[in-house]
Amino acid sequence: MTTRERYAARPASRALTVPGTIVLLAILVGIWAGAIQVLGIGALTLPSPARVVEAIVEKPGVYLRNGWRTTIEALLGLGAGVVVGIGLAALVVRRRIPRSVARIYGSALMAMPVVAIIPLANAVFGFGMLPRVVVVALTIGPLMFTFALTGFLAADAGTDEMFRSIAAPRTKVAWSFHLPAALPHLMSGLRVAAPTSFTVALLAEYFGGSLDTLGTYISSASRQLRVDNLWGAAFTAFAFCAVLFWLAIGLDRLLVRRPAR
Amino acid sequence: MTLTQDPERTTGVRTAIEFSGVVKTFDPAAGPVLAGLDLKVADGEFVSLVGASGCGKSTLLRLAGDLTSPSEGVVLVDGREAAVARERRDIGIVFQSPNLLAWRSVLRNVELPLERTGASRAERRERAMAQLELVGLADAAGKYPHQISGGMAQRVAIARALVYDPRIVLMDEPFGALDEITRDRLNLEVRDLWARTGKTVLFVTHSVPEAVFMSTRVVVMDRNPGRIGEIVDLDLPAARTADTTATPEFFDAVTRVRASLAAHMGAL
Numbered sequence: 001m002t003t004r005e006r007y008a009a010r011p012a013s014r015a016l017t018v019p020g021t022i023v024l025l026a027i028l029v030g031i032w033a034g035a036i037q038v039l040g041i042g043a044l045t046l047p048s049p050a051r052v053v054e055a056i057v058e059k060p061g062v063y064l065r066n067g068w069r070t071t072i073e074a075l076l077g078l079g080a081g082v083v084v085g086i087g088l089a090a091l092v093v094r095r096r097i098p099r100s101v102a103r104i105y106g107s108a109l110m111a112m113p114v115v116a117i118i119p120l121a122n123a124v125f126g127f128g129m130l131p132r133v134v135v136v137a138l139t140i141g142p143l144m145f146t147f148a149l150t151g152f153l154a155a156d157a158g159t160d161e162m163f164r165s166i167a168a169p170r171t172k173v174a175w176s177f178h179l180p181a182a183l184p185h186l187m188s189g190l191r192v193a194a195p196t197s198f199t200v201a202l203l204a205e206y207f208g209g210s211l212d213t214l215g216t217y218i219s220s221a222s223r224q225l226r227v228d229n230l231w232g233a234a235f236t237a238f239a240f241c242a243v244l245f246w247l248a249i250g251l252d253r254l255l256v257r258r259p260a261r
Numbered sequence: 262m263t264l265t266q267d268p269e270r271t272t273g274v275r276t277a278i279e280f281s282g283v284v285k286t287f288d289p290a291a292g293p294v295l296a297g298l299d300l301k302v303a304d305g306e307f308v309s310l311v312g313a314s315g316c317g318k319s320t321l322l323r324l325a326g327d328l329t330s331p332s333e334g335v336v337l338v339d340g341r342e343a344a345v346a347r348e349r350r351d352i353g354i355v356f357q358s359p360n361l362l363a364w365r366s367v368l369r370n371v372e373l374p375l376e377r378t379g380a381s382r383a384e385r386r387e388r389a390m391a392q393l394e395l396v397g398l399a400d401a402a403g404k405y406p407h408q409i410s411g412g413m414a415q416r417v418a419i420a421r422a423l424v425y426d427p428r429i430v431l432m433d434e435p436f437g438a439l440d441e442i443t444r445d446r447l448n449l450e451v452r453d454l455w456a457r458t459g460k461t462v463l464f465v466t467h468s469v470p471e472a473v474f475m476s477t478r479v480v481v482m483d484r485n486p487g488r489i490g491e492i493v494d495l496d497l498p499a500a501r502t503a504d505t506t507a508t509p510e511f512f513d514a515v516t517r518v519r520a521s522l523a524a525h526m527g528a529l
């Protein structure tokens with residue numbers, strides 16, 4: 001007998017999904033290359049797939065280095081947003097008035113266009129990494145707060161009573177019940193937040209600051225009409241976003257137990 | 262049929278649970294759910310509460326478990342306020358729903374009340390396994406709640422409520438959601454557990470035969486507002502088996518409780 005028994009792995013039909021994805025990508029690239037040939041599209045409008053690959057292969061270090069710096073900003077902001085969002089939700093979940101007030105501010109922050117905050121953050125925090133991290137945190141914090149609050153409120157009242165009946169301390173209830181019960185909601189939030197954090201960091205970089213980031217690279221390539229470099233940067237951004245998304249999925253699968261289907 | 266609300270008069274043992282002048286009001290506009298309720302349960306008794314829905318049976322149980330407080334009156338458990346008894350873990354509660362944590366194995370669900378009590382991991386394991394053996398689920402220790410039946414889940418909940426060895430066990434319709442065969446089997450098991458451990462049990466049920474089979478006394482409750490309608494002492498043999506339910510004495514006791522219910526609140 002083992003108490004470490006895990007739920008059975010979900011029967012993923014990888015045999016079909018992985019080749020299917022590759023085949024679809026090949027078809028799309030084929031259509032792209034074909035359209036350039038047939039319609040005579042110029043390289044300044046849409047470079048060929050081969051030219052884009054060439055642009056990436058020419059200087060992969062530039063894309064990776066810039067992408068990595070953007071990722072650092074995204075991860076710092078994501079971390080801060082996750083900690084503050086979940087922490088605030090935990091603080092207000094059992095207090096009706098603070099909960100309502102926090103919800104109003106959370107909704108207001110989520111409704112605020114991020115491009116409006118970026119110049120303000122630059123004005124307050126200068127043009128280093130800090131304002132970008134702050135902007136990402138301000139975007140992710142309310143998002144995670146909303147998911148966390150929903151998760152904490154979804155905790156079963158009967159199980160809460162069971163914990164009361166065994167005279168469990170509040171910290172024990174939070175750690176052994178509220179947090180695990182909210183995990184599916186928290187992980188859903190993280191799946192949205194992880195790639196969003198990269199996108200917001202990228203956007204924040206457009207508004208100035210150090211030049212060795214993906215956002216400033218895209219901005220500069222755009223001004224100089226280096227369309228193949230723009231595509232290279234776009235693929236790099238996509239790749240980093242995808243990695244963040246898959247990391248969130250991996251964490252979800254690691255932490256959340258789900259019955260085998 | 263005898264009417265007594267003081268077990269000490271008849272049994273000579275000390276009182277485990279005492280309700281004295283208890284009034285409980287949730288919504289003043291709707292009036293009290295329980296009004297002027299007095300009841301004593303002796304140490305080691307198995308007392309069942311029966312009555313129509315809304316008569317306050319579960320509220321009475323929740324008062325004893327300090328899951329809610331009386332609007333007036335006093336609830337004493339082992340001579341102390343119910344809140345003190347709960348904090349001291351003198352009370353174990355089995356709810357209508359097993360309330361197992363889906364992400365924990367059966368064994369770790371039973372261990373839960375022992376965590377942060379200073380008990381070592383090995384000791385927690387040992388005590389939880391002992392309780393699982395008591396409810397016949399030692400083989401299911403490594404399983405997760407979704408992998409066991411409703412009856413097994415409720416037995417896990419019983420093991421969890423007993424793992425810290427409370428003197429008093431409160432059971433709120435623990436088998437209400439189970440099929441009749443499973444329910445009959447669990448009744449036998451709980452009755453057997455009670456006989457072996459000598460704990461005081463306060464048991465809420467909608468089933469008159471279940472109440473009669475399990476109990477030393479059956480409290481028939483009146484409603485609007487809830488109060489003690491009648492207390493029926495049972496003179497069935499202490500050792501009860503499935504055959505007990507086929508005896509004339511059992512039928513007679515069931516008939517008496519049903520008659521009392523009918524007299525206090527009309528036919529159910």
